[in-house]
Amino acid sequence: PQMPHGRMPLPGFWKMVEDTLWQSGAQLHSFCQTFETVTPSPVTQPLNPAEERKVLSLVSKHGPDKLYQVTSNISGSKDLDLTLQRGQIVALLQSVDTKGNTSRWLVDAGGPRGFVPAGKLQPY
Numbered sequence: 001p002q003m004p005h006g007r008m009p010l011p012g013f014w015k016m017v018e019d020t021l022w023q024s025g026a027q028l029h030s031f032c033q034t035f036e037t038v039t040p041s042p043v044t045q046p047l048n049p050a051e052e053r054k055v056l057s058l059v060s061k062h063g064p065d066k067l068y069q070v071t072s073n074i075s076g077s078k079d080l081d082l083t084l085q086r087g088q089i090v091a092l093l094q095s096v097d098t099k100g101n102t103s104r105w106l107v108d109a110g111g112p113r114g115f116v117p118a119g120k121l122q123p124y
Contacts, residue, residue, distance in 0.1 A: 080098075
């Protein structure tokens with residue numbers, strides 16, 4: 001089988017290949033950008049109405065810059081620890097625990113308040 005560009009001089013053929021690659025590269029780039037704006041970070045799951053109301057009340061109480069999302073399930077082991085599910089939204093009250101430990105944060109989980117590992121929270 002004869003390639004459609006078999007008779008084209010070589011430089012012209014490579015130019016065409018380059019243009020095609022450049023074009024699909026540009027398309028891929030714009031696709032990726034579109035994809036990123038459409039789909040938020042992988043942890044963010046759509047909130048159900050009850051969670052949404054909770055988030056709104058946390059925002060009104062603490063302000064949007066205090067909101068954090070739980071990145072993986074947390075099972076509280078100590079008295080004041082909270083047990084939270086991945087994807088839950090909490091408001092930061094203090095980025096330190098009662099003993100001055102900055103790896104445990106005091107949060108408001110829309111009702112219960114307690115400590116969670118700071119490493120399992122990301123800004124919402």
